[in-house]
Amino acid sequence: MVIKSNSYRDLEVWRKAITLAKNIYELTDAFPKKEMFGLSSQLTRNGVSVASNIAEGQARNSRREFLYFLNISLGSLAEIETQITIAKEIGYLSDEIQNRLFLLTDELTGMIKGLMNHLKQNI
Template identity: 45%
Template sequence: MNSRHNFRKLGIWKEGIEVAKETYATTKIFPKSEMYGLSSQMQRCAVSIPSNIAEGTAKSSNKHFNQYLETALGSAFEWETQLIIAYEIEYISEETFSHLENKIQRIQNMISNFMKTIV
């Protein structure tokens, strides 16, 4: 592998995979009418986080890698907004909301801090 970062060893990638798994588990309980709405949107955002991190590791420069990390970070904030909506419309419990909110905010911080190290 030519990339300088092995994405499988990055904590931010591993955390992203966990969010994706939990997103699929959580959205399973959403109403069937949301299959192509909020469920799908949250799933796509969740998958985008580790996918962009992995894709960025293949880039030849830190500048390009940083762009993919910015996209992953944007997806994390978008996902957090969708989580808030899911909670506000009572698709998820307060307990689930708090757990997932903590998880996504942790990833946001991890990605931001990692970006500072590769500038």
């Protein structure tokens, strides 16, 4: 894995996190309006958090700080998966949508962990 990048925008993991955030916004648009300040808000904040923390960590120009922010992204992904599960349990989304989002969060988790392993080897 090569990380010779001058910008977080060059990272595939960041682009994939943007896709997740976009999917979450599209999903929560269909939630009942009563959820605007509840589950909807939590999901969108965490969706934005994943990509934002990848960007902030890469921009710090410190491997240790990048690792720190990647850990925060992993936490946000776990929160997203929990919130997706809740949304499914209360009938806001189908099994198909839940599975599609879990595939994306699983892929992102693997990409972030792979990047973290690479960074740890080169500290």
